[in-house]
Amino acid sequence: xxxxxxxxxxxxxxxxxxxxxxxxxxxxxxxxxxxxxxxxxxxxxxxxxxxxxxxxxxxxxxxxxxxxxxxxxxxxxxxxxxxxxxxxxxxxxxxxxxxxxxxxxxxxxxxxxxxxxxxxxxxxxxxxxxxxxxxxxxxxxxxxxxxxxxxxxxxxxxxxxxxxxxxxxxxxxxxxxxxxxxxxxxxxxxxxxxxxxxxxxxxxxxxxxxxxxxxxxxxxxxxxxxxxxxxxxxxxxxxxxxxxxxxxxxxxxxxxxxxxxxxxxxxxxxxxxxxxxxxxxxxxxxxxxxxxxxxxxxxxxxxxxxxxxxxxxxxxxxxxxxxxxxxxxxxxxxxxxx
Numbered sequence: 110x111x112x113x114x115x116x117x118x119x120x121x122x123x124x125x126x127x128x129x130x131x132x133x134x135x136x137x138x139x140x141x142x143x144x145x146x147x148x149x150x151x152x153x154x155x156x157x158x159x160x161x162x163x164x165x166x167x168x169x170x171x172x173x174x175x176x177x178x179x180x181x182x183x184x185x186x187x188x189x190x191x192x193x194x195x196x197x198x199x200x201x202x203x204x205x206x207x208x209x210x211x212x213x214x215x216x217x218x219x220x221x222x223x224x225x226x227x228x229x230x231x232x233x234x235x236x237x238x239x240x241x242x243x244x245x246x247x248x249x250x251x252x253x254x255x256x257x258x259x260x261x262x263x264x265x266x267x268x269x270x271x272x273x274x275x276x277x278x279x280x281x282x283x284x285x286x287x288x289x290x291x292x293x294x295x296x297x298x299x300x301x302x303x304x305x306x307x308x309x310x311x312x313x314x315x316x317x318x319x320x321x322x323x324x325x326x327x328x329x330x331x332x333x334x335x336x337x338x339x340x341x342x343x344x345x346x347x348x349x350x351x352x353x354x355x356x357x358x359x360x361x362x363x364x365x366x367x368x369x370x371x372x373x374x375x376x377x378x379x380x381x382x383x384x385x386x387x388x389x390x391x392x393x394x395x396x397x398x399x400x401x402x403x404x405x406x407x408x409x410x411x412x413x414x415x416x417x418x419x420x421x422x423x424x425x426x427x428x429x430x431x432x433x434x435x436x437x438x439x440x441x442x443x444x445x446x447x
Contacts (some may be wrong), residue, residue: 134165156434185197229268230331236249240273249273280299299360306410310431348442363404366400371408379443380445416429
């Protein structure tokens, strides 16, 4: 590790991380910053370990960006968005610099869908949006890449539960994936607003999706709604520290107590934190600390509804679905830390 670090060997990026005791910063092995004395360096296997040890990510080599979608998948996703009606063959994927088996494994692992199911859902979601905007069904069939009206109608009905002529009864949860400096996030939206925003590695994510499908009595499909367009811009501004309050329209549901907790979360100012005890007191129920913690954990709109701003009375961090290390980074980001 010492040889790799001193030689700025990029082949070890992601294998381990180097932390500098004198600056409190951790880096990729390939970082070109000036090398400190050996006794001031320690190594960590993961980003999480480095952050728990009190180190902050380097602004030069940006070690957190290793956790974003790889370039070869980005090319595939751009191609799908550019030509949503196209049926991609193994040869098409090879021309994009990707192996078909690798692509299929990635989609199942990270999106919970096969590659073909993702493409089909994306095409049908786009067709639904175009019909809503006034396109004819004939145009939608062509733009979605279907060879016949009957094939399109059957696939559309099987996915949404209604034929194309009854779009007023259709309101799927459209899912889009976002890159952030702290890892990829998934956002779900219905026509009423954004209903989900989570880091993709949250353990409860599949449970949350089931809850959303049950509540809205609908299906989930890949897609990009106007709410996603708004959110994408706002997330970029938030992580650039130029936005403090989100304006993207949201819709949420919970028990009356959960709703009260979330309303209080909305009132916590940017860059500040409160304790679970204080949150319970604000609700007029000082003994409900554990219930407050559970309601915090049921929040499905991470960052926007800022449950990360609630900490223990001692000042320690606890209870964040995206990982405590991310909670620490979000608090640090809002407080202006580097």
